[in-house]
Amino acid sequence: MSTVLIANPKGGSGKTTLATNLAGYFATRGRHVVLSDMDRQRSALQWLERRPYKLPLIHGLDGRGDHTGSLSADWNIVDSPAGLRGDKLSTAVKHADWVIVPMQPSxxxxxxxxxxxQVLREEKSIRKGHTFVAMIGMRVDSRTRAASALQDFLAESGFPVLGNLRNAQVYALAAEQGASLFDVRPSQVxxxxxxxxxxxxxxxxxxKRAAKQGGSHAK
Ligand SMILES: Nc1ncnc2c1ncn2[C@@H]1O[C@H](COP(=O)(O)OP(=O)(O)O)[C@@H](O)[C@H]1O
Ligand SMILES: [Mg+2]
Structure with missing residues (x-):
């Protein structure tokens, strides 16, 4: 099982959008996906409740407890709340293979x-190379000054930058319907x-590299 934690303590940075779409992607690929929601606002689980039965199945999990031992998914996508820090952050990072940090250009x-x-850099499992961090820009309009300031910020972070997602209405529209971008007709998106x-x-x-090196990321 591969566990991806989506985290940024800033509310509205795009965590739930990233988590739900990532879960949607792996589900369309026929993988067994669990979407764990650590946020007591339950936005990711509510998205799942809106998800039509005909779309590829995603299992929901209240991620506020520690259920990781009992999971048998291919992908465990973890959506986290604003303000995540301290022991809760450390535990979530420790259980993750990857932390993806979405951020908006402001x-x-x-x-x-x-x-x-800075807090992430000091986390033990990141220092030891058990958990990897990457960044992604959200709602980025490439023609703006804010976008170029974000690119500078991301480049200086020292973490891999996995591109930018533009500001597009389809994210909100799909979210309303319990769908991801990958459930929409490809020509539209x-x-x-x-x-x-x-x-x-x-x-x-x-x-794939981790699987070759002897199976999933036992911590
Ligand atoms: N690339 C995007 N384009 C347009 N709207 C976006 C995009 N990413 C996120 N949003 C919108 O921004 C708002 C905050 O995103 P959300 O994923 O709920 O953030 P968080 O979970 O970090 O609080 C939501 O209304 C969402 O639809
Ligand atoms: Mg959220």
Whole structure:
């Protein structure tokens, strides 16, 4: 099982959007996916409740307890709440193979994320190379000054940058319907799908490498 924690203590940075779409992607690939929701607002689980039966199955889990031992999924996608820190953050990071940090191009987001990245760098399982961190820009309009400030910030972070997702209405529309971008007719979202490919390649290749090196990421 590969566990992907989506985290950024800043509310509205795009965690649930990233988590639900990632879960949707692996489900369309026929993988057994668990979407764990650590947020007591339950946005990811509510998305699942809206999900039509005809779409590829995703299992929901209240991720506030520690259920990781009992999971038998191919992919465990963990959505986390705003303000995640301290022991809860350390435990979630320890159980994750990857932490993906979504962030929006604003000074407020950069300030909050800078501090968070420093906390992540000090986490034991990240220092020891058991958990990997990567970044992704959310709602990025490439023509703006804010977007170029974000690119500088991401480049200086020292973590891999898995591209940017543009600001597109389809994310909100799909979310309303319990769908992901990968459940929409591809011709309607071709530009957005392209933007997902660095992230998806990175995850899939890393998970294949880990499997070759002797199975999943026992911690
Ligand atoms: N790439 C995007 N394009 C348009 N809207 C987006 C995009 N990413 C996120 N959003 C919107 O931004 C808002 C906050 O995103 P959300 O995923 O709920 O953040 P978080 O879970 O970090 O609080 C939501 O309304 C969501 O639909
Ligand atoms: Mg959320």
């Amino acid at each position: 000074a407020f987001d950069m300030g909050a994320t800078r501090d968070f990245l 071709s530009r957005d799908l392209q933007q997902w490919s660095p992230l998806l390649h990175w995850l899939v290749n890393a998970s």
